[in-house]
């Protein structure tokens with residue numbers, strides 16, 4: 001593990017000096033650090049990843065500091081285009097250190113594929129006929145991925161649902177698969193396609209869709225932390241943060257933004273490690289709507305000592321072995337930096353970062369408002385948009401922050417004054 005993730009004042013270093021400091025803490029990462037320096041993806045490799053490749057787009061990778069997860073010091077790679085996200089996650093992680101950081105857990109890595117059966121004359125009897133063949137069907141699924149079975153994964157269960165829909169009845173079979181350290185889409189889709197003809201025959205209907213569900217509610221990841229009231233601005237700030245979070249429990253308009261703040265952290269680590277951002281996002285939002293009404297993914301409480309106790313649970317379909325995680329050198333470097341050994345461990349780290357990000361945004365909103373911290377850091381982007389270059393960027397952004405007006409027209413005026 002990193003010797004310490006408490007690297008104070010990194011903001012004042014150059015990117016190369018920061019990278020050196022990170023390497024000092026995580027020696028095992030040094031061989032791969034170059035991939036982060038360069039972006040890691042040449043056009044030949046890009047051309048093997050997607051179709052019709054014509055180039056690449058770069059996104060900055062920052063390192064979130066101060067994280068302790070289950071007692072492990074960890075420096076977290078975050079790929080994001082949004083200013084203040086890395087700062088915010090690092091800031092809240094710092095506040096959790098005195099209470100031990102983040103504590104996480106997760107379910108087994110169980111993904112589900114759905115096989116849709118149509119034109120079944122006797123759906124409820126068909127459901128039971130399918131259950132009667134459970135062992136044979138699981139064996140058939142496992143025969144499609146013997147290596148996964150060898151490493152302890154494979155098909156585990158069948159769930160059969162009869163959905164009386166608006167226009168028809170669907171018999172839907174869920175194949176539950178332990179996908180090991182994979183995200184698992186390809187493994188479960190292959191198994192689902194193999195089972196479909198058998199299921200059609202048993203049910204007396206025909207199969208149509210055979211595809212993974214992104215509502216990965218059997219693959220849940222959880223994180224919690226406690227922040228002393230004194231660290232986060234006092235009792236009133238804690239009470240206001242809980243009231244702000246309750247707003248997101250009660251109102252879907254607020255919940256969407258609250259959860260977007262969570263995804264600021266989650267998507268950044270998912271992206272840095274080459275995982276499928278859409279799969280994680282679809283899982284998160286479907287989980288947020290699991291009780292019918294869209295609501296927040298996290299819970300804010302005040303514990304018996306008057307401290308802020310925050311927790312989160314969401315699906316976390318991420319892998320270490322497949323997809324771009326294996327093929328993108330920068331993703332490999334990110335995994336090495338985070339020092340995670342299993343997909344579950346990666347998922348739990350991502351969940352902790354999402355929680356940290358969420359707490360940071362809610363604290364800022366309940367205290368001074370979002371613009372102060374966020375716009376101060378966004379000012380450099382605004383300065384660049386206005387045409388500032390080199391030293392001008394920091395001078396223009398500092399002048400805008402001092403004026404309290406972070407806008408392109410203001411940046412243009414300040415820049416013109418500087419250059420006059």
Ligand SMILES: CC(C)(COP(=O)([O-])OP(=O)([O-])OC[C@H]1O[C@@H](n2cnc3c(N)ncnc32)[C@H](O)[C@@H]1OP(=O)([O-])[O-])[C@@H](O)C(=O)NCCC(=O)NCCSC(=O)C[C@@](C)(O)CC(=O)[O-]
Nearest residue numbers: 008009010011084087088090091257258261360361364373
């Ligand atoms: C921005 C801060 C952290 C400043 O907060 P601050 O209290 O001014 O920070 P500080 O200068 O006292 O520094 C404290 C620590 O924060 C970190 N930190 C602080 N500044 C930097 C920096 N420049 N670069 C790197 N790290 C930084 C760093 O860990 C630092 O420790 P140190 O290294 O000094 O020992 C705070 O204002 C904040 O957390 N704001 C919220 C930012 C946020 O949530 N941004 C997301 C974008 S807004 C959005 O998309 C979602 C939203 C808000 O709508 C969601 C919702 O509604 O719920």
Ligand SMILES: NC(=O)C1=CN([C@@H]2O[C@H](COP(=O)(O)OP(=O)(O)OC[C@H]3O[C@@H](n4cnc5c(N)ncnc54)[C@H](OP(=O)(O)O)[C@@H]3O)[C@@H](O)[C@H]2O)C=CC1
Nearest residue numbers: 147148179180181182183184185186187276279321322323
């Ligand atoms: N709806 C969705 O979200 C969909 C997503 N996708 C995409 O699918 C990709 C992810 O699929 P995924 O199945 O994870 O990727 P891969 O198929 O690339 O990798 C998984 C395979 O890796 C092998 N493997 C080696 N070591 C392990 C291990 N320790 N644990 C588990 N498997 C291991 C297994 O194959 P073997 O047994 O052959 O060795 C396994 O089937 C992503 O790119 C995603 O974007 C695709 C379709 C739909």
